[in-house]
Amino acid sequence: MADRIDAEPAYILHTYPWKETSLIVEAFTAHHGRVSLVARGARRAHSALKAKLLAFQPLWLSWFGKGGLKTLHAAEWQGGALHLSGRALMCGFYISELILKLLPPDDPHEALYRRYEETLAELSAADPQPVLRRFELDLLSELGYAQTLDQTAAGTPVEAGGRYAYTLGVGVSPAAPDAPVYAGGSLLAMAARDFSDPRTLAEAKQLMRALINHYLGDKPLHTRQLLLDLQAL
Amino acid sequence: MMHPPALAALIDALHALPGVGPKSAARMAYHLLQRDRTGAGRLAASLTAALERLHPCERCNNFSETPVCELCANPRRDPRLLAVVEMPVDLNRLEETHAYPGLYFVLMGRLSPLDGVGPRQIGLDRLLKRAQDGVTEEVILATNFTVEGEATAHYVGELLKARGLAVTRMARGVPAGGELEYVDGLTIAQAYADRRPL
Numbered sequence: 001m002a003d004r005i006d007a008e009p010a011y012i013l014h015t016y017p018w019k020e021t022s023l024i025v026e027a028f029t030a031h032h033g034r035v036s037l038v039a040r041g042a043r044r045a046h047s048a049l050k051a052k053l054l055a056f057q058p059l060w061l062s063w064f065g066k067g068g069l070k071t072l073h074a075a076e077w078q079g080g081a082l083h084l085s086g087r088a089l090m091c092g093f094y095i096s097e098l099i100l101k102l103l104p105p106d107d108p109h110e111a112l113y114r115r116y117e118e119t120l121a122e123l124s125a126a127d128p129q130p131v132l133r134r135f136e137l138d139l140l141s142e143l144g145y146a147q148t149l150d151q152t153a154a155g156t157p158v159e160a161g162g163r164y165a166y167t168l169g170v171g172v173s174p175a176a177p178d179a180p181v182y183a184g185g186s187l188l189a190m191a192a193r194d195f196s197d198p199r200t201l202a203e204a205k206q207l208m209r210a211l212i213n214h215y216l217g218d219k220p221l222h223t224r225q226l227l228l229d230l231q232a233l
Numbered sequence: 234m235m236h237p238p239a240l241a242a243l244i245d246a247l248h249a250l251p252g253v254g255p256k257s258a259a260r261m262a263y264h265l266l267q268r269d270r271t272g273a274g275r276l277a278a279s280l281t282a283a284l285e286r287l288h289p290c291e292r293c294n295n296f297s298e299t300p301v302c303e304l305c306a307n308p309r310r311d312p313r314l315l316a317v318v319e320m321p322v323d324l325n326r327l328e329e330t331h332a333y334p335g336l337y338f339v340l341m342g343r344l345s346p347l348d349g350v351g352p353r354q355i356g357l358d359r360l361l362k363r364a365q366d367g368v369t370e371e372v373i374l375a376t377n378f379t380v381e382g383e384a385t386a387h388y389v390g391e392l393l394k395a396r397g398l399a400v401t402r403m404a405r406g407v408p409a410g411g412e413l414e415y416v417d418g419l420t421i422a423q424a425y426a427d428r429r430p431l
Contacts, residue, residue, distance in 0.1 A: 043252070079422070225351065
């Protein structure tokens with residue numbers, strides 16, 4: 001891997017304080033996947049870098065160094081996009097948390113980067129639910145965590161009128177008494193990334209949640225908890 | 234390196250301060266013990282007194298020695314206006330301007346979704362009660378213009394609007410005396426988006 005990367009398209013997923021005046025920046029980049037960078041001195045009062053390290057903004061990041069933690073030396077705003085606000089902002093935190101917790105570092109995922117970028121733009125649309133389900137499914141598929149949904153694990157095509165179960169790590173299997181049931185039509189629609197039917201959307205939410213919880217293991221998903229807490233107020 | 238237990242405990246305690254790493258903490262500890270023992274005594278006494286006497290003001294949540302702080306008790310402040318800020322330093326900055334006549338609520342934090350800081354960790358339920366005192370007419374959201382500050386403003390705003398209060402957000406844009414030539418692009422883009430009719 002090259003020691004020096006210049007003007008790499010990237011989004012900031014999260015930042016947190018490091019040592020006395022620095023910041024660790026978790027970024028999702030177009031060609032290098034998720035990287036951890038140190039922004040030295042970015043927490044000083046008049047740091048020019050700090051104001052540019054905003055999440056959900058298309059940036060060009062330049063860094064050097066090998067191994068786990070690299071040194072960020074420049075950040076430039078690409079221009080164009082505006083701040084996410086309101087509910088779209090909360091959904092943005094959610095997809096960033098998914099990337100942070102599910103994507104291994106330093107592993108390039110160019111298609112997923114493009115999907116992240118598209119998803120941020122689509123989140124301001126009227127209903128974010130279909131947008132989120134599609135992103136979750138694309139993320140899980142890219143990571144090899146979601147099996148094909150239009151074929152059963154045994155290799156037979158899923159039939160629209162059929163009833164199925166989904167077995168983790170195996171795929172679509174015959175409906176079983178103690179497992180959640182998915183309609184064949186919903187699975188086919190998910191495979192085609194068509195979430196226009198409310199039933200597909202509801203079943204997709206159930207399936208994605210089961211898969212995400214399984215692959216997160218015991219790592220909590222803070223953004224999901226936050227939304228629940230806020231609804232309770 | 235082994236320190237005597239009392240010194241190790243002091244270094245450890247100073248290390249708890251934001252922006253103070255183990256090296257600075259050791260430097261501070263040696264300075265206090267070697268060069269400024271009176272200062273160290275004053276620090277210890279004032280820290281104990283502050284911990285004992287300061288409590289959150291019942292109205293604004295800022296630190297106060299009385300149940301209701303001086304600012305909240307001031308009859309010349311306009312009780313119809315309530316500004317919501319993240320930290321006491323933000324309140325102080327607003328006060329220094331002498332431009333704001335109303336009262337405050339200090340959240341003592343912000344929602345930070347990715348760090349697991351939710352409404353229960355900051356005083357959101359207390360703010361909801363405070364804002365519904367029947368006198369407050371307008372709530373001014375003066376949280377920071379970071380993504381976390383925006384998330385906080387959005388949620389506080391939604392919760393208060395649902396309870397029939399008028400909610401406004403501090404404006405953002407080109408700073409006073411700012412020349413477009415030297416202002417960063419994102420600020421200019423936001424100023425354009427938030428433009429208002431003349």
